[in-house]
Amino acid sequence: MVRRILGTALVLAVVPLALEAQVPEQAQARMAAAVERVTERGMPASLVRSKIAEGQAKGVPAERIAQAAERRADALIRAQDAFARAGVQPREADYAAGADAIGRGVSAAVVGDVARSATPETRAVAITVLDQLVGMGIPANEARDRIRAAGAAGPEALANLPAQAAAAMGRRGPPQGAGQGQGGPPEGAGRGQGGPPAGAGPPAGVPASGGEARGRGGDRRGPPTGAPGGPPNL
Numbered sequence: 001m002v003r004r005i006l007g008t009a010l011v012l013a014v015v016p017l018a019l020e021a022q023v024p025e026q027a028q029a030r031m032a033a034a035v036e037r038v039t040e041r042g043m044p045a046s047l048v049r050s051k052i053a054e055g056q057a058k059g060v061p062a063e064r065i066a067q068a069a070e071r072r073a074d075a076l077i078r079a080q081d082a083f084a085r086a087g088v089q090p091r092e093a094d095y096a097a098g099a100d101a102i103g104r105g106v107s108a109a110v111v112g113d114v115a116r117s118a119t120p121e122t123r124a125v126a127i128t129v130l131d132q133l134v135g136m137g138i139p140a141n142e143a144r145d146r147i148r149a150a151g152a153a154g155p156e157a158l159a160n161l162p163a164q165a166a167a168a169m170g171r172r173g174p175p176q177g178a179g180q181g182q183g184g185p186p187e188g189a190g191r192g193q194g195g196p197p198a199g200a201g202p203p204a205g206v207p208a209s210g211g212e213a214r215g216r217g218g219d220r221r222g223p224p225t226g227a228p229g230g231p232p233n234l
Contacts, residue, residue: 027062034069038076044092048072075099082112097127104131110140117148122155132162
């Protein structure tokens with residue numbers, strides 16, 4: 001009971017007072033439960049609270065915000081389990097990157113493989129690149145192998161992978177069966193299917209050069225505007 005009350009307080013901390021009265025009690029309880037599930041696993045509450053704040057800022061109905069918070073908590077817990085199986089100690093940015101990828105349909109097993117192969121400083125970037133490559137239609141196992149090879153060449157090669165893949169796809173079209181490989185996003189998921197135009201730069205949140213990646217300590221987006229959050233699927 002005490003934990004549930006604390007969880008509710010954490011949720012209401014991100015809900016403006018003017019909106020609090022408009023949030024149904026049932027939706028508040030679901031949001032609080034999502035926050036509680038994550039904090040009980042030792043992860044920062046901000047990883048779910050940011051999703052709630054995002055929905056409030058967009059004026060999304062409370063029930064949909066509650067659903068998004070629950071999905072975020074599920075993805076975070078799956079990411080945490082994947083990191084544990086991989087034997088790595090994740091940072092907050094790693095949790096956010098892992099939940100983003102899993103939330104878009106990448107398998108937890110592949111996320112764990114990429115996390116294991118990366119250094120602590122490049123782990124969040126590597127998982128972000130995995131998310132982007134799979135979103136472009138590259139099968140998850142192939143994306144994993146590309147990331148491993150690029151990681152051995154250094155942070156700059158890793159960060160440049162999405163742009164290189166986009167350029168190659170622009171020359172020959174998306175790979176056969178794009179988006180249907182193991183661990184890929186569900187059918188119709190993601191706005192980036194087919195990849196960005198040829199010559200496009202690295203995806204948002206991935207440093208454009210190895211120097212930037214090192215300067216950010218491997219954080220996939222650097223200091224985000226607000227707490228780390230999941231994919232904008234509210």
